[in-house]
Amino acid sequence: MPTPHRSYDSYVALGDSFTEGMCDDLLPDGHYRGWADRVASALAAEHPDRDFRYANLAVRGKLIGQIHDEQLAPGAAAGAQLVTLAGGFNDVLRPGCDIDRVERLLGDCARELRATGATVVLFTSTDPTRRLAGGARLLPVILRMKAFVQELGTEDGIAVVDLFSAPCFDDRRLWAEDRLHLSPEGHRRVAEGVLEALGRPAAFDWRAPLPAAAPPGRAERLRADARWLRTHLGPWIGRRLTGRSSGDGRPPKRPELLPYR
Structure with a gap:
């Protein structure tokens, strides 16, 4: 259920690549824009005096334990009126995921x-x-996580954006070439979903399917699959085997709660 409409003068985003904004449009400083930046822009527009502050502590590749250990304390200490928290999917992608631990840490973060x-x-x-x-291999754990998050959403002051129930995200046009991160259109729709959860009137139906398009031919699909295996899946497997992450050594793009322009 959407939260009642209220004005927010500060916003902190916590999470992994989803919240960092991977594969959205690039900003002049070289960072990706992302749905969280889009939400910040919309909320800042409600403050003509420019008295709106925003921080984004999310870093690609982070597991829920890292989000808990590295982002929770500074996120809570910032004292922002609004916080978004997304994490756990990187854990779910890994074989042997300890789903009990993922839920415990996610719940601890949300409640703190x-x-x-x-x-x-x-x-x-x-x-x-x-x-x-x-994807079917992941479904049982994703459904369990979905139920857990929705249960958290029944608590006062916690809202949930239900992406699982939005079939538009079945469309590959909402995803980048790596098939794991959102395209600019995907980020635009998630941002609208967050604003709706915060009680803002809908600018468009973010759940609606895209206009129909001709499906790619077999040869095009095979070329795309080969490119994905070579450019994205292979390096991802390599990082898993060597214990590395795409976010190793990478700082957050907006580590401090500063005025948003």
């Missing part, structure tokens, strides 16, 4: 952030089964 007085926004994962090869 809520204890600061902030409105907290959480997310369910999209449904991978109709988009990703092997």
Whole structure:
């Protein structure tokens, strides 16, 4: 359910590549824009005096334990009126995921952030089964996480953006070439979903399917699959085997709660 409409003068985003904004449009400083920046822009527009502050502590590749250990304390200490929290999907992608631990840490983060007085926004994962090869393997854990997040959403001051129930995310046009991160259109729709959860009137139906398009031919699909295996899946497997992450050594793009322009 959407939270009642209220004005927010500060916003902190916590999470992994989803919240960092991977594969959205590039900003002049070389960072990706992302749905969280889009939300910040919309909320800042409600403050003509420019008295709106925004921080984004999310870093690509982070597991929920790293989000808990590295982002929770500074996120809570910032004292923002609004916090978004997305995490756990990187854990779910890995074999042998300890789902009990993931839920415990995610719940601890959400409740500690809520204890600061902030409105907290959480997310369910999209449904991978109709988009990703092997997605059915992940479904039982994703459904369990979905139920857990929605239960957290029944607590006062916690809202949930239900991406799982939005079939538009089955469309590959909402995803980047790597098939794991959102395209600019995907980020635009998630941002609208967050604003709707915060009680803002809808600018458009973010759940609506895209206009129909001719499906790619077999040769085009094979070329795209080969390119994906070579450019994205292979390096991802390599990082898993060597214990590396795409976010190793990378700082957050907006580590401090500063005025948003």
